[in-house]
Amino acid sequence: MIQSMTGYGKHVLQLSNKKITVELKSLNSKNLDINARIPQAYKSKELPLRKLIADGLTRGKIDFGLYVEMTGEETSAEINTAIVKKYMEQLGKIADGDQVKLLELALRMPDTLKTDKEELDEAEFESIQDTVLTALENINLFRTEEGNVLEKDFTERIKTIAVLLEQVKSIDPERVAVVKERLEKSVSELKVEVDANRFEQELIYYLEKYDITEEKVRLANHLNYFKETLATADSNGKKLGFICQEIGREINTIGSKANYAPMQQLVVQMKDELEKIKEQLLNVL
Incomplete structure (x- = not known):
């Protein structure tokens, strides 16, 4: 909660x-x-x-x-009679006026009311x-009540990120195949003789650099941890913020390694959902 x-x-x-x-x-x-x-x-x-x-x-x-x-x-306020009379006397010397008018003017002057400080x-x-x-x-x-509204919003957005992650997983084999094909085509266009074994080793090394298996596993774990923390009895806004930082780190790494437009589009959508969560987390206790 x-x-x-x-x-x-x-x-x-x-x-x-x-x-x-x-x-x-x-x-x-x-x-x-x-x-x-x-x-x-x-x-x-x-x-x-x-x-x-x-x-x-x-x-x-x-x-x-x-x-x-x-x-x-x-009321604890009283009229300071002596001061009011003094004001009326002085005002009467300055300008003519009836007593009612002079009294109105005098009451507007400072210190005409005295208040006893009550305990x-x-x-x-x-x-x-x-x-x-x-x-x-x-x-x-x-x-x-406001927290309940935010919790529903967070749950839906985390679910959306999880769905997008599943789509990332489903197109990952296709991505690897496309990257491999792109590299082979680039080498063939050079029209130079290449050692097949050496090329295979270099290709494997290159593809390993773009492997996102660990990122997919860690991102799924972070999403589950966010949901578990959301369901605890205490309000953990700061903790949820830290988890969001880890979620963002894995999403960014997937994006930097993707090298494949369809996957990068999914990453952009995940980032958008995460940013909306971060904005709302600023209001969470």
């Missing part, structure tokens, strides 16, 4: 006087990178919240948002932690 690194999770906590929303978004990244947006009043709890997220999400670029909306009548209640923080855990469950569910 594999998981995608792309995901989204959200959960809302409703308290008596406020609504707290937790949002988690993730994109692919080589490591875990958490970007947190937290109100100032909750900054003291940022580290434990980061640890909670790090324990729940192994890799990815994570955007974590904690949003607080006051819904009750209670974060531990019971509230425990509720926030539970909310984060629920959001983590949601984002992991999203990642798993």
Whole structure:
């Protein structure tokens, strides 16, 4: 089972006087990178919240948002009466205006509101932690669903490469015969007398250089190993990436040794399927 690194999770906590929303978004990244947006009043709890997220999400670029909306009548903000009166007095000296207009202007000035810093209640923080855990469950569910889609795509593309490999195997004897015939024709066109035994030895040596038996066996093994890794309980994106490198190495070697157009066409198709797998693997956890 594999998981995608792309995901989204959200959960809302409703308290008596406020609504707290937790949002988690993730994109692919080589490591875990958490970007947190937290109100100032909750900054003291940022580290434990980061640890909670790090324990729940192994890799990815994570955007974590904690949003607080006051819904009750209670508020910690008060009008700084003395400063407002001072602003109104100074504004009245500069320009004429009624008291309502002066009050509107004064309230727009700095420091007209004072906020008492309230301590974060531990019971509230425990509720926030539970909310984060629920959001983590949601984002992991999203990642798993995306992973299932990717797994089906990988399975089909690996199957396509395996089918193309069978076609490579089926035309390999024909390829060897064509290469041998091409060499014999080239030598005959030289119109020189050639020692038959020496020519046969050279021909065998030349054909051995273009033998792809080992590559065919190794490629088949790598394809099977990819499918086995895909079926494991853990999401192994990096491991699958390493296997893809080995698959690509064998495909490239077959292409360089082919020296036969029909086989090279099959190699191009295998490369195309592999590149699409590699692109999608960047999103796998």
